[in-house]
């Protein structure tokens with residue numbers, strides 16, 4: 001199967017993207033990215049039987065052990081997998097349909113399959129990501145220091161308009177914390193990307209990270225000329241829960 | 249990124265990430281073997297790799313440095329790890345499979361002032377790119393970050409044409425800015441009416457600046473739509489990691505003129521070059537070829553004679569003989585009749601599966617394909633390490649089998665099998681040497697050799713020998729929608745079996761088909777005939793060693809060492825896929841080769857069954873939907889060729905997997 005196949009926006013006639021401006025937007029995408037399979041008349045059904053209107057591909061990146069796989073499993077299945085076996089089973093990708101402003105947005109979320117462990121992620125992995133969640137571990141300084149290196153790789157191989165979000169994971173681990181929240185904020189500002197702290201263990205901000213990305217992608221895809229812009233960072237700031245106010 | 253130690257024992261250690269090794273890695277990992285997959289380079293796919301323009305320049309640099317390098321050996325380090333009853337077999341630390349590399353640049357070096365303002369907005373992240381390109385550092389250095397730009401980041405991405413964006417915001421927003429302007433440019437392009445801005449000559453600076461839009465393959469091959477590679481991609485579900493575009497047309501060059509080869513029924517009837525009689529003649533002949541085995545009486549007498557003579561005897565006009573021999577069968581004057589008929593038949597059978605020609609090409613280049621198989625290996629637990637090689641094999645003297653390898657960090661890693669690419673093997677381990685060479689040229693040009701309605705087509709061009717003694721040259725012209733070159737350029741690959749150096753073999757063809765400026769940026773003079781040819785902006789020649797004639801008898805190595813030879817000179821990849829399959833069966837005689845990977849949604853995370861099998865594809869409804877979708881698109885293919893083939897591949901993939909892999913109970 002082609003990787004783009006299941007990911008195209010599928011405008012049924014009652015969704016905003018059947019408006020002329022949305023059509024134009026799509027046409028643009030088709031020719032510039034060679035990936036615009038658009039089937040305006042076909043409703044879509046996901047594997048699990050869920051319909052969706054529009055679909056995007058989200059990739060997880062960051063050092064080994066920062067919690068990428070756990071974040072994915074937490075978001076998809078609401079579970080936390082502690083222990084080691086999880087790293088032995090590669091997760092290819094998982095799908096989840098979110099409801100965003102009465103639209104069903106399918107995220108197809110890809111894991112690195114462990115190839116980041118010795119810094120050997122294939123270039124092919126980044127090719128057509130619509131969004132990248134870049135993770136570090138707040139209890140591991142070197143995972144934080146490596147963010148710059150990951151960004152370099154992303155800039156080289158990902159689409160230029162890819163949505164990037166920086167996540168400081170394991171925010172629940174208060175005692176082992178080494179990277180302060182402010183440091184993460186500062187770094188994110190430096191690179192001009194939105195930022196939040198998450199915990200795959202408690203679930204803190206996990207939904208929010210994916211929802212924010214889905215909102216941003218959906219907004220871009222269906223952009224109406226006069227619609228106000230969607231402010232990703234603002235949205236995140238408003239919705240985000242601090243470590244303190246949550247369960248830790 | 250952490251410098252962890254590797255586990256100390258694997259079932260299979262594989263060195264080299266070319267196509268054959270990567271397929272073996274995926275196949276082994278898929279059936280539960282523990283796999284360590286290494287490559288000494290910092291990129292995947294070895295001689296199958298593709299590079300951005302800047303990446304290719306680094307590769308060229310590396311080649312040059314290696315030519316000067318004195319190899320100093322530090323064998324003593326690992327000597328201490330060899331125990332009684334063990335023997336060490338050292339491996340090569342340098343690769344000598346590339347030779348005669350020459351590069352010529354014809355793009356103008358000068359900066360174009362007018363464009364500079366535009367490019368300010370389109371330059372990629374200054375910090376990450378300017379080092380390599382040395383190009384835009386001056387104008388981007390002053391794009392300092394101000395503290396309040398973060399907020400504007402996303403906003404700018406949504407802006408249609410934010411020309412008024414304050415300069416200070418560039419740093420934070422450059423990524424989005426870039427894509428905006430690039431996306432705007434591309435769809436505007438049509439051959440009839442290119443915007444003034446794009447008619448402008450492409451400078452060398454521009455190639456560097458847009459370097460990441462190139463994906464330049466070292467190996468140039470196409471995929472037969474019913475060839476071994478496509479079949480394997482579909483069967484294994486590895487095709488989920490790649491996307492394909494079909495080859496739009498097949499061209500040939502006769503008497504210095506480029507023309508389209510009619511090969512499908514529709515082509516034959518639409519052809520203006522063929523007379524009505526020729527059309528009938530060709531259709532009749534091609535129909536015969538489709539099931540030639542049914543009519544042995546037609547070709548029996550020619551079984552010992554060349555296909556070319558058979559064609560003559562069939563009373564095809566010279567025109568048609570050339571078409572069939574060179575562009576359809578793609579064989580030589582000497583090829584025997586039956587082989588020629590088989591090749592013609594294969595071509596015809598591949599027609600129409602995904603489009604008008606029998607061929608597909610992976611978006612982003614052929615170098616994607618080994619990476620796709622590597623991902624499949626990783627998903628099933630294979631461990632990947634680039635920039636990491638093996639210094640020597642540890643052979644058990646008594647059994648004469650490899651029991652371990654010593655990696656470049658001096659770690660001893662046990663294994664039951666060792667699979668290695670040919671270039672890592674030293675001369676001492678070779679019994680006989682049967683090297684051939686492949687001659688390659690890679691060109692960046694400013695337009696197609698045969699402009700047409702759609703400038704977004706991939707073309708296969710068969711070029712008969714310039715002199716009768718010379719080799720027939722295969723040319724693949726890629727357009728920007730194949731994601732291998734920047735808009736406004738074509739990426740052209742020339743390939744032939746070598747008789748001399750790549751430049752000797754291919755430069756005559758290059759000057760026959762392209763305009764080579766005498767000074768960079770120069771225009772062809774009117775009325776010379778040069779004016780109608782595309783101009784070469786940049787060209788690289790090199791030879792690649794073709795080891796495909798070698799088999800296990802050519803090496804003196806333990807029986808559990810399996811050597812994979814590199815890419816061959818052929819158009820398809822069947823050779824490399826068959827080799828992978830045979831190595832796999834040698835390793836694991838009782839296991840299935842690349843059974844379909846389960847739907848990722850169906851892998852169950854359960855401590856007791858970490859390798860849980862999925863239930864296969866319970867998607868029968870989807871298949872029907874996809875099928876009709878593919879059919880629809882197959883007929884309306886013309887207007888939007890980029891999109892339909894991927895969808896068709898999908899439908900076939902599902903058909904095939906569903907047929908061969910009925911859902912198993914959970």
Ligand SMILES: Nc1nc2c(ncn2[C@@H]2O[C@H](COP(=O)(O)OP(=O)(O)O)[C@@H](O)[C@H]2O)c(=O)[nH]1
Nearest residue numbers: 064065066067068069070082083170199200201
């Ligand atoms: N305390 C805590 N531990 C976590 C969290 N996320 C992951 N981990 C643990 O960190 C380790 C690595 O997680 P994993 O998802 O495999 O990381 P990956 O290599 O990035 O995929 C595992 O032992 C997890 O249990 C988290 O949010 N909080």
Ligand SMILES: [Mg+2]
Nearest residue numbers: 068069087114
């Ligand atoms: Mg993981």
